Amino acid sequence: YLNFCDPWPKARHAKRRLTHRGFLEKYATLLAPQGEIHFKTDNHDLFYFSIEEFQALGWTLRDVTDDLHQNEPAENVRTEYEQKFSAKGQPIYRLVAVVPERKGHDEENA
Template sequence: MRLRNKPWAKDKLDSHPEIVVRNPEQFKGKWHEVFGNKNPIHIEVGTGKGQFVSGMAELNADINYIGIELFESVIVTALDKALEKDVRNLRLLNENAMDLTKIFDRDEISRVYLNFSDPWPKIRHAKRRLTHSNFLDLYKEILIPEGEIHFKTDNQGLFEYSLQSFSEYGLLLTFVSLDLHKSEFGPNIMTEYEEKFSNKGQRIYRSEVRYLNK
């Protein structure tokens, strides 16, 4: 996907420190202080334009949410959604997912959401997939013992790869749907991609897993 350059994005992000946290490493182990409460913290890795994470924050006031997105030109739209909904339990990080353990302490996060991640279909790019064992190592370190990973995608190949990756890593599969929108699962906050693909009649795949040896 080609991203449209938004030269004004950085200034806009910088103008809202109450939502966009710069230099988040300084808050490692202190994220409850950022939110001012002891509520569970859920993160979305690859938050995109923020429809999911802002919707979840609006729906669940007793949970703190952090959306993480690498591209300024994308996360600035997530900022707009957060401002529109006026959710106080949401923060956004313009950071690389590879830096999760620099940002969060051990056992600091209760849930990780992976929604419509880049499938990186070429075999040589497998290590970039957010369900690769390298990333599972990172999630394991920051998740509490009973923490979970919730994963959604429209890409059957990525879903099959991810289930295999979870299994080989030794994760426990606690939920799986091969056609989420025809299941009884709910409530389901959709991402922008999910709406687009669902409207075309494509299946949405979803799974939930947790670590057995935390």
Template sequence: MRLRYKPWAKDKLNEYPQYSIQQPEQYKGRWEEVFGNDHPIHIEVGTGKGQFVTGMAKANPHINYIGIEVYESVIVSALDRIIEADLPNVKLLSVDANDLSKFFAKNDVERVYLNFSDPWPKVRHEKRRLTYQSFLKIYEDLLIDGGEIHFKTDNQGLFEYSLMSFSKYGMLLKYISLDLHQSDYEGNIMTEYEEKFSAKGQRIYRCEVKFQND
């Protein structure tokens, strides 16, 4: 999908500092100051237009959510959703996932969501996959002990690769579904891509994995 550039996106994000956090590195280890409480923090890496993170925030008001998306022209749509819903428990960061350790300290985050990440199918691009071992190390370093990753995708190849990556990293597989929408899983919040793919009859794969800290 071709990204439509929105030259005004950065200015709009700056107009809403209560939702779009500028200079997030200053809050490393201090995110309770941003939210005004010490509720658990869940982050979505690759939040896109924000349907999932806003849906989760509505359903779980006692959890704080941070949507992370590198493209300002995309995340500005998530900002529109948050403004419309007036959700104080959602913040947005327009940053690269490679840099998460600059913004979060150990124990800052309880859970990481990875939804419909770019599969990067070519072997030479393996290190760009958000379930590659270097990214797992980043997530582990910001999560609480025993923190979890919840992963959804329509891409069978990426799902199989990710299960292998999780296993090689020594993670514990808590839940797996090879056809989420035909399962008995309750409380699923769909993303924009999920709605699109499931409407075409494509399977949605989902798993929950846990870091096993020493």
């Protein structure tokens, strides 16, 4: 879960974002096959930056929404920050990213 992480809004700090491809490559090695990252933010720019980064590395995206609370799933657990931002009327962005299949993974486990 990556919930409401620092958006590092300046372009020169993009590599510090937890959804930068450098981090995503590390997560891919740590997650099990078909492992997931559940990502929530109140920051529009970070959300769309993150979508681009996930897609560039071949992650599968699902449950992508730019207003989570408009049709909030029953299983959603609201974080403290989520409640705070939602109370101010800010939309909550959410997605689930599934790790891409690793090349050679099937051969290693055969």
